[in-house]
Amino acid sequence: MTQAQTQRRDGPHDPSQSYHYGVIARAIELIDASEAPLGLEALASEMGMSVAHFQRVFSNWAGVSPKRYQQYLTLGHAKTLLRERFTTLEAAHSTGLSGTGRLHDLFVRWEAMSPGEYAAGGAGLEIFWGWFETPFGAAVVMGTDKGICGLSLAAETGEEAAMAELLARWPAATFTEDPMRLRPWVLTAFGMEGTLDRAPLYLIGAPFQIKVWEALLALPEGAVTTYGAIAQAIGNPRAVRAVGTAVGRNPIGYLIPCHRVLRKSGELGGYHWGLPMKRAMLGYEAARTDAL
Incomplete structure (x- = not known):
């Protein structure tokens, strides 16, 4: 694949x-x-936008006002999530519940590659790819x-x-650019079109890794969990560090919701795409959950 092929095409996106x-x-x-909450006027001014324009763009994306969204970005809110929306996962598994969030419910159908096929590095596997616009910016989807x-x-x-990261995961696979083939899945996955x-x-x-990712898929939208709870859920309570590694190796970030895993202290912990992205995702889901 040439460098030119890694550039974003004018494909099916908004x-x-x-x-x-x-x-x-x-x-x-x-x-x-900022050490203190920023008011609407101050934020709009810093962004070089009028108050009305900034408020409209922000609310269109987040679904709530900038003031309300700031509350979702604080450490205090993360601790509140752990206290009020903590999911132990064992209960979800034992009852068969998949959660009420629209995003999660889209992904109850999944299957996994066999260990032998995985060990082969994708040999004999054809993977289609394309660039798409998502609520969190441009993404390459395979x-x-x-x-x-x-x-x-x-x-x-x-x-x-972003492209190199995914190509390296399956070095023996064949990659074919075909965004139209993926388009219905992507639009449905991000709730952009039903x-x-x-x-x-x-x-x-x-x-x-797949056991850990399966546990993540049991998390309802708007809920959070901890690395320790995942380790308990998969029957290996001492494997907290290994769980963290598996969470970090998730190849389908956001759709397998590793951003919903927090440290037991309530801190966000690390994230592959940075803590600002993790905060944005948690806030995005919290806003939509609270609006229900």
């Missing part, structure tokens, strides 16, 4: 998605840098004929690095 997230990302940087197998956001890393009832996932990973 450019306003990336524009809106770009505004949100810059606003979050300002909020993080999939097989069985479902979405990879997603990498470019807002923090850049497009070339083109399908479900967007299937195809999990490509080692057996332990």
Whole structure:
């Protein structure tokens, strides 16, 4: 694959998605840098936008006002999530519940590659890919004929690095650019269009990783958990560090919701695409959950 092939095409996407997230990302940087909450006027001024325009763009993306959204970005809110929306996962597994969030319910249908196939590095596997605009900026999405197998956001890393990250996961696979083949799954996955009832996932990973990712898929939208709770849920309570590694190796970030995993102290912990992105995702889901 040449470097030219890694550049974003004019494919099936809504450019306003990336524009809106770009505004949100810059606003979050300002909020993080401020020792006190920033008012609407101050934020709009720092962004070089009128109050009305900033309020409209922000609310279109987040679903709530900038003031309300700032509450979702604080450490205090993370601790509140752990206290009020903590999911132990054992209960979800024992009852068969998948949660009430629209996003999660789209992904109850999934299957995994066999350990032998995974060990072969994708040999004999054809993977289709394309660039799409998502609520969190441009993303390269990859999939097989069985479902979405990879997603990498470019807002923090850049497009070339986002593409290289996924290509390196399955070095023996054949990659074919075909965004139209993936388009219905992607639009359904991000709630941008109800083109399908479900967007299937195809999990490509080692057996332990897949057990961790399965546990993540049991998390309802708007809920959070901890690394320790996941370790308990998969029957290996001492494997907290290994769980953290598996969470970090998730190839379908956001769709397998590793951003919903917090430290037991309530701190956000690390995130592949940076803590501002993790805060944005948690805030985005919290706003929509509270609006229900």
